[in-house]
Amino acid sequence: EGLALRDGTRLKYQINGFHALCMTAMLLGLCVSLGMPLGYLFDLILPLAVCAICVSYLLALYLYIGSFWAPAHALALGGNTGNPLYDFFIGRELNPRIGSFDLKFFCELRPGLIGWVVLNMAMMMKEVELRDSPSLAMLLVNGFQLLYVMDALWNEEAVLTTMDIVHDGFGFMLAFGDLAWVPFTYGLQAMFLVVHPRSLSPPTVIGIILLNGLGYYIFRKSNSQKNQFRRDPNHRSVAHLETIATATGKRLLVSGWWGFVRHPNYLGDILMALAWSLPCGFSHILPYFYVIYFSILLVHREARDERQCRAKYGIAWDNYCRRVPYRIIPYIY
DSSP states (O other): OOOOOTTSOOOOOOOOHHHHHHHHHHHHHHHHHTTOOTTHHHHTHHHHHHHHHHHHHHHHHHHHHHGGGSOGGGBOTTSOSSOHHHHHHHOSBSSOEETTEEHHHHHHHIIIIIHHHHHHHHHHHHHHHHHSSOOHHHHHHHHHHHHHHHHHHHTGGGGGGSHHHHTOOOSHHHHHIIIIIHHHHTTHHHHHHHHSOOOOOHHHHHHHHHHHHHHHHHHHHHHHHHHHHHHOTTSTTTTTSOEEEOTTSOEEEOSGGGGTOSOHHHHHHHHHHHHHHGGGOSSOSGGGHHHHHHHHHHHHHHHHHHHHHHHHHTHHHHHHHHHSOOSSSTTTO
């Protein structure tokens, strides 16, 4: 079940994204064993991206038109402004469904993340075609990003408490992000390595692995702590943590990971993003597009969080900010 909606109801969700990833992997393995030239996707990357963008526009148009048949309590608070362009972009309806099939929840993780993994695998197969074996740099990029996707799908229920599901409507912004932006830009490192092979020394490899491991540890531990506290604040793993009471009846964590910085999961995300780019070396800025873009995105998202939390929790949020002054990076930001 998701969080309570404005009318007090809770939607039910099918949590089976990890199974979908496993099924995709088995099908890919079967196709490759039968001789399917998976590396050909490298040559088709541009037309595939254009098709994904077109599908995003069509889906967003369907969502916008369909939202006018949705009841008032099902609309997103920020997506019903009356400005057609803005509402089309941000999304009018919060949880559009076809029967019990939730369109936003499906698109949030499945096509983008699994598509990202498939394209990464295609880049590695292309490298095998060109050089007989995958490079260590390509293996690191594929391994790190596969771990990230596996983690997201294994912990799929955690997405039900995120801003995308709880606050944002489903419009062009999320449709484009899920279907086109994620699979075709998050894997730029693997695409880059096909054209610009890179050899790595053992100390460099160890350092990059340690950096990714640190980022993943911070990301997973902080997200798990937040999700557990939201679902059951009396659970033994979070019951000992210090909190601040708010006027809404909820409590804000001021110890544990969330007493370290206000968004420790964002810090872990940025460290992992940097580790994904380092195997490509420093000859070109393209492999670092993701870490630069993602850092800007997280700073912008953090600012949105600040505004919403201050409006929602008032003086309690101000007290929290005094207790935890750093937003993402300790002693820096």
